[in-house]
Amino acid sequence: MDRESLSRLLAIPGFFVREVKFEPPTEGDRGFAWVVLERERPRYRCPCGRVFTQPYDHSTRALRDLPLGPWLTVLVLRLARVDCFACGVKTEVLEWLAPHARMTRRLAESIAVLCRAMTVEDAAPSVPT
Numbered sequence: 001m002d003r004e005s006l007s008r009l010l011a012i013p014g015f016f017v018r019e020v021k022f023e024p025p026t027e028g029d030r031g032f033a034w035v036v037l038e039r040e041r042p043r044y045r046c047p048c049g050r051v052f053t054q055p056y057d058h059s060t061r062a063l064r065d066l067p068l069g070p071w072l073t074v075l076v077l078r079l080a081r082v083d084c085f086a087c088g089v090k091t092e093v094l095e096w097l098a099p100h101a102r103m104t105r106r107l108a109e110s111i112a113v114l115c116r117a118m119t120v121e122d123a124a125p126s127v128p129t
Protein backbone atom coordinates (compact mmCIF):
# COMPACT_ATOMS: atom_id res chain seq x y z
CA MET A 1 0.00 0.00 0.00
CA ASP A 2 1.37 3.41 -0.89
CA ARG A 3 1.84 6.15 1.69
CA GLU A 4 -1.02 8.29 0.34
CA SER A 5 -3.50 5.43 0.62
CA LEU A 6 -2.29 4.60 4.10
CA SER A 7 -2.59 8.27 5.08
CA ARG A 8 -6.20 8.22 3.93
CA LEU A 9 -6.87 4.95 5.71
CA LEU A 10 -5.45 6.19 9.01
CA ALA A 11 -7.03 9.65 8.66
CA ILE A 12 -4.93 11.40 11.29
CA PRO A 13 -5.91 15.08 11.07
CA GLY A 14 -2.99 17.35 10.16
CA PHE A 15 -0.55 14.50 9.49
CA PHE A 16 0.39 12.16 6.68
CA VAL A 17 2.28 8.89 6.61
CA ARG A 18 5.97 9.34 5.81
CA GLU A 19 7.12 5.80 6.42
CA VAL A 20 5.87 2.42 7.62
CA LYS A 21 8.00 -0.33 9.08
CA PHE A 22 6.65 -3.75 9.90
CA GLU A 23 8.08 -5.67 12.82
CA PRO A 24 7.14 -9.33 12.35
CA PRO A 25 5.48 -11.22 15.15
CA THR A 26 7.74 -12.84 17.68
CA GLU A 27 6.94 -15.82 19.83
CA GLY A 28 3.94 -14.93 21.93
CA ASP A 29 3.69 -11.43 20.52
CA ARG A 30 1.83 -9.88 17.63
CA GLY A 31 3.60 -7.98 14.91
CA PHE A 32 3.87 -4.22 14.95
CA ALA A 33 3.30 -1.63 12.25
CA TRP A 34 5.41 1.42 13.08
CA VAL A 35 3.86 4.35 11.24
CA VAL A 36 5.98 7.48 11.07
CA LEU A 37 3.80 10.56 10.69
CA GLU A 38 4.77 13.93 9.37
CA ARG A 39 2.90 17.18 9.84
CA GLU A 40 1.10 18.51 6.75
CA ARG A 41 1.95 22.10 7.67
CA PRO A 42 3.52 23.86 10.62
CA ARG A 43 0.57 24.60 12.90
CA TYR A 44 0.90 24.16 16.62
CA ARG A 45 -2.07 24.81 18.90
CA CYS A 46 -1.58 25.92 22.49
CA PRO A 47 -4.10 24.58 25.04
CA CYS A 48 -5.53 28.13 25.19
CA GLY A 49 -6.44 27.89 21.51
CA ARG A 50 -3.79 30.17 20.05
CA VAL A 51 -2.06 28.75 16.98
CA PHE A 52 1.65 29.17 16.27
CA THR A 53 3.70 28.44 13.17
CA GLN A 54 6.97 28.05 15.05
CA PRO A 55 7.43 25.44 17.78
CA TYR A 56 9.44 26.07 20.91
CA ASP A 57 10.86 22.55 20.61
CA HIS A 58 9.87 19.00 19.66
CA SER A 59 9.96 15.55 21.15
CA THR A 60 9.32 12.23 19.46
CA ARG A 61 6.34 10.26 20.73
CA ALA A 62 5.20 6.71 20.06
CA LEU A 63 1.45 6.32 20.44
CA ARG A 64 -0.74 3.25 20.17
CA ASP A 65 -3.55 3.36 17.63
CA LEU A 66 -6.23 1.01 16.41
CA PRO A 67 -4.72 -2.15 14.91
CA LEU A 68 -4.29 -2.47 11.16
CA GLY A 69 -5.59 -5.98 10.62
CA PRO A 70 -3.31 -8.31 12.56
CA TRP A 71 -0.72 -5.58 13.13
CA LEU A 72 -0.55 -3.63 16.36
CA THR A 73 -0.10 -0.05 15.29
CA VAL A 74 2.27 2.49 16.77
CA LEU A 75 2.21 6.04 15.47
CA VAL A 76 5.53 7.86 15.70
CA LEU A 77 5.42 11.62 15.47
CA ARG A 78 7.11 14.76 16.66
CA LEU A 79 5.00 16.51 19.25
CA ALA A 80 5.80 20.18 19.72
CA ARG A 81 5.79 22.60 22.59
CA VAL A 82 4.87 26.19 21.95
CA ASP A 83 6.09 29.31 23.73
CA CYS A 84 2.75 31.04 24.18
CA PHE A 85 2.92 34.65 25.34
CA ALA A 86 -0.14 34.02 27.58
CA CYS A 87 0.52 30.49 28.88
CA GLY A 88 4.28 30.02 28.71
CA VAL A 89 5.85 26.88 27.26
CA LYS A 90 3.09 24.29 26.72
CA THR A 91 2.76 21.04 24.83
CA GLU A 92 0.63 21.47 21.74
CA VAL A 93 -2.94 20.18 21.64
CA LEU A 94 -4.02 17.70 19.00
CA GLU A 95 -7.73 16.97 18.62
CA TRP A 96 -7.14 13.24 18.27
CA LEU A 97 -4.89 12.90 21.29
CA ALA A 98 -5.76 13.49 24.94
CA PRO A 99 -3.12 15.36 26.99
CA HIS A 100 -0.39 13.03 28.28
CA ALA A 101 -2.03 10.07 26.53
CA ARG A 102 0.00 7.19 25.14
CA MET A 103 -2.78 6.15 22.77
CA THR A 104 -5.06 7.88 20.32
CA ARG A 105 -8.53 8.94 21.39
CA ARG A 106 -10.10 6.48 18.96
CA LEU A 107 -8.23 3.54 20.50
CA ALA A 108 -9.24 4.68 24.00
CA GLU A 109 -12.86 5.01 22.82
CA SER A 110 -12.72 1.55 21.23
CA ILE A 111 -11.50 0.04 24.49
CA ALA A 112 -14.24 1.88 26.41
CA VAL A 113 -16.92 0.48 24.08
CA LEU A 114 -15.58 -3.04 24.52
CA CYS A 115 -15.54 -2.66 28.29
CA ARG A 116 -19.15 -1.44 28.32
CA ALA A 117 -20.25 -4.50 26.35
CA MET A 118 -18.27 -7.14 28.22
CA THR A 119 -16.13 -7.71 31.26
CA VAL A 120 -12.58 -6.38 31.28
CA GLU A 121 -11.29 -9.98 31.24
CA ASP A 122 -13.37 -10.78 28.16
CA ALA A 123 -12.38 -7.53 26.41
CA ALA A 124 -8.65 -7.81 27.14
CA PRO A 125 -7.79 -10.28 24.32
CA SER A 126 -9.33 -7.85 21.80
CA VAL A 127 -7.35 -4.89 23.07
CA PRO A 128 -3.94 -4.25 21.57
CA THR A 129 -1.34 -4.18 24.30
Ligand SMILES: [Zn+2]
Nearest residue numbers: 046048084087
Ligand atom coordinates in the same frame (compact mmCIF):
# COMPACT_ATOMS: atom_id res chain seq x y z
ZN1 LIG B 1 -1.55 29.66 25.27
